Amino acid sequence: MRDYAIVTKDLTKVFITKERKGFLKRGTKKRIIAVDHVNFKVRNGEIFGLLGPNGAGKTTTIKLLATLLIPDDGEAWVNGYHIVQEADKVRESIGVSLYSDRGLYWKLTGRENLRYFAFLYHLPPKVAERRIEDLLEIVDLKGDADKLVEEYSTGMKAKLNLARALLNDAPILMLDEPTLGLDPYSARRVRELILKLRDEGKTILLTTHNMEEADNLCDKIAIINKGKIVALGTPEDLKRMVERQDIVVIEAVNINETLIKILRSKDYVSYVSENIKDPLSMSGTLRIGLNENSREALPNLLALMAKYKIKVQYIKVTGPSLEDVFITLTKRGFYEEDQRTSTK
Amino acid sequence: MRRIKELVLNNFLVVRAVFMREILYWIRYPMWFLTFFSFPYLVSGLFYSIGYALSGENATKYFSERAGTTNVFLYQLVGSAIFIISILMIEEVGYSIRAEQLRGTLEYNYIAKANKIVLWGSVVLPHGLVSLSTLAISLIPALYIGLKSINPLDLILGILVLFIGLLPLFGIGFIVAALTMRFKEPWAVTNIIKAFLSAFSGFNYPITILPLWLQYVSNMLPTTIVTNIIREAILFNRKLYTMNYQLGLLIFMSTIYSITAFTVYKKWEMEARKRGELSKY
Numbered sequence: 001m002r003d004y005a006i007v008t009k010d011l012t013k014v015f016i017t018k019e020r021k022g023f024l025k026r027g028t029k030k031r032i033i034a035v036d037h038v039n040f041k042v043r044n045g046e047i048f049g050l051l052g053p054n055g056a057g058k059t060t061t062i063k064l065l066a067t068l069l070i071p072d073d074g075e076a077w078v079n080g081y082h083i084v085q086e087a088d089k090v091r092e093s094i095g096v097s098l099y100s101d102r103g104l105y106w107k108l109t110g111r112e113n114l115r116y117f118a119f120l121y122h123l124p125p126k127v128a129e130r131r132i133e134d135l136l137e138i139v140d141l142k143g144d145a146d147k148l149v150e151e152y153s154t155g156m157k158a159k160l161n162l163a164r165a166l167l168n169d170a171p172i173l174m175l176d177e178p179t180l181g182l183d184p185y186s187a188r189r190v191r192e193l194i195l196k197l198r199d200e201g202k203t204i205l206l207t208t209h210n211m212e213e214a215d216n217l218c219d220k221i222a223i224i225n226k227g228k229i230v231a232l233g234t235p236e237d238l239k240r241m242v243e244r245q246d247i248v249v250i251e252a253v254n255i256n257e258t259l260i261k262i263l264r265s266k267d268y269v270s271y272v273s274e275n276i277k278d279p280l281s282m283s284g285t286l287r288i289g290l291n292e293n294s295r296e297a298l299p300n301l302l303a304l305m306a307k308y309k310i311k312v313q314y315i316k317v318t319g320p321s322l323e324d325v326f327i328t329l330t331k332r333g334f335y336e337e338d339q340r341t342s343t344k
Numbered sequence: 345m346r347r348i349k350e351l352v353l354n355n356f357l358v359v360r361a362v363f364m365r366e367i368l369y370w371i372r373y374p375m376w377f378l379t380f381f382s383f384p385y386l387v388s389g390l391f392y393s394i395g396y397a398l399s400g401e402n403a404t405k406y407f408s409e410r411a412g413t414t415n416v417f418l419y420q421l422v423g424s425a426i427f428i429i430s431i432l433m434i435e436e437v438g439y440s441i442r443a444e445q446l447r448g449t450l451e452y453n454y455i456a457k458a459n460k461i462v463l464w465g466s467v468v469l470p471h472g473l474v475s476l477s478t479l480a481i482s483l484i485p486a487l488y489i490g491l492k493s494i495n496p497l498d499l500i501l502g503i504l505v506l507f508i509g510l511l512p513l514f515g516i517g518f519i520v521a522a523l524t525m526r527f528k529e530p531w532a533v534t535n536i537i538k539a540f541l542s543a544f545s546g547f548n549y550p551i552t553i554l555p556l557w558l559q560y561v562s563n564m565l566p567t568t569i570v571t572n573i574i575r576e577a578i579l580f581n582r583k584l585y586t587m588n589y590q591l592g593l594l595i596f597m598s599t600i601y602s603i604t605a606f607t608v609y610k611k612w613e614m615e616a617r618k619r620g621e622l623s624k625y
Binding site for chain 2: 120
């Protein structure tokens with residue numbers, strides 16, 4: 001246990017929701033298993049990623065570990081403390097960032113927000129001021145520290161959230177989608193900061209649905225789907241779980257259902273995952289897993305694109321990524337919750 | 345001893361944090377001050393006008409006979425001031441946890457090291473202090489006009505009594521706040537409580553005009569006791585130390601309501617963590 005910052009044992013959370021059915025009809029209760037007997041261990045000083053699509057149970061897992069929720073079954077320890085029986089000790093051991101742009105006092109400045117929370121963490125005024133100065137520097141907010149948070153951009157709020165998570169200098173950080181909604185530059189800065197914190201000895205548990213982020217940042221990843229961990233290991237371990245195959249990534253406009261159906265019927269296609277970014281122009285990305293060598297399949301694919309008037313903007317052949325691991329293991333597209341996705 | 349000192353200092357930091365946060369919010373939403381300055385006069389004027397409409401020129405005479413004072417306007421003004429301050433206390437405290445929930449700050453406050461009872465309880469200080477001092481400033485001219493000589497010490501003691509009287513109201517407000525972690529509708533409950541207190545606390549008329557059974561109910565309300573004490577002190581020059589029984593009752597109520605409030609909070613905090621209600625908005 002001593003080597004591990006976080007240990008979960010069959011951690012389970014069930015929510016009861018009510019489905020509303022119109023004006024006067026009584027709603028029916030529905031049982032949702034948000035986290036389903038989850039087991040993982042996070043070593044001290046590593047970045048551990050919970051990777052999964054929206055609604056997979058990532059945030060619920062973090063909230064359970066942060067003592068904001070009580071599990072219905074199973075147990076977990078953070079920094080050696082039990083999350084239910086020693087909740088106060090757990091809270092002293094963690095820094096948490098839950099939303100990138102919420103959870104701040106909009107009528108206070110960035111500095112006042114940090115000062116407020118510093119006092120809630122019992123930092124004496126002089127220590128708090130020094131720590132706030134350092135953190136503002138680290139997250140690149142020094143110039144905007146005395147503006148009201150209501151004037152902050154999403155990126156600035158995300159940075160302030162991160163600074164708040166670091167206030168109490170806790171050994172364990174829990175970051176829920178730390179780069180969500182950030183522009184590429186800010187996202188890169190946040191990722192660099194996360195790596196720096198790991199190098200300083202912090203243990204970081206982060207959730208993300210960004211494959212590249214998980215791949216580049218995490219020492220270990222748990223792929224989570226419908227509340228269950230479907231795979232766990234280093235990014236390399238996970239990618240090795242997928243048979244050696246070529247993946248064709250096509251960015252295109254006018255992607256349509258007919259084409260997807262045709263593609264799925266082809267013998268040389270293992271699966272198709274579709275991520276539509278603009279429903280008006282039907283532009284987005286097609287990820288096509290091949291059963292054979294791409295040299296043989298590529299001409300056929302391009303011919304199909306031309307036949308169905310798909311305007312190809314970019315094409316590349318690549319090896320399996322974490323997205324392919326997810327698709328292979330769950331038989332569903334990663335963006336199924338957000339987008340129309342079809343897998344063979 | 346060191347541990348106790350540390351505990352006190354840590355809790356003081358929490359109280360200071362909440363105090364500063366609330367004061368900054370007051371300053372950055374400054375129109376509230378206008379409410380404080382104008383409301384006692386407006387409400388008094390309203391009741392004065394209703395009385396006049398109902399009883400004509402004899403209104404003041406009838407009212408004086410029932411209230412036991414000829415200084416009807418000051419009687420109204422004191423009642424209206426306590427009315428506005430009580431209503432605001434119930435409202436602000438009742439909505440406090442819901443406001444944190446809507447802002448998304450509840451969870452961050454919750455996972456901080458601070459003792460939650462101290463954290464939520466600290467709200468009473470800034471609200472009490474701001475509303476009491478603003479009201480005192482707004483009432484001083486009227487008090488001087490209404491009473492030729494007013495002892496500043498009596499005024500300060502009156503304000504102190506009012507502050508003690510706010511504690512049970514904080515308790516009532518906090519019961520609502522705790523329940524809204526689960527039920528999310530502080531508005532409906534606080535509006536009913538506010539209407540009840542407004543009608544039966546004797547803010548603008550003597551409760552002796554109510555049926556006897558309702559007078560018993562009225563006498564159990566902290567707002568009735570506070571209104572009585574302050575009127576007795578300001579209008580009838582009674583010294584506060586002669587009202588030990590009423591003061592004791594007020595302190596007793598403060599204790600009972602606060603204990604009830606935090607018991608309810610503890611129960612619903614656990615429920616909220618089980619049901620995932622802390623983050624729902």
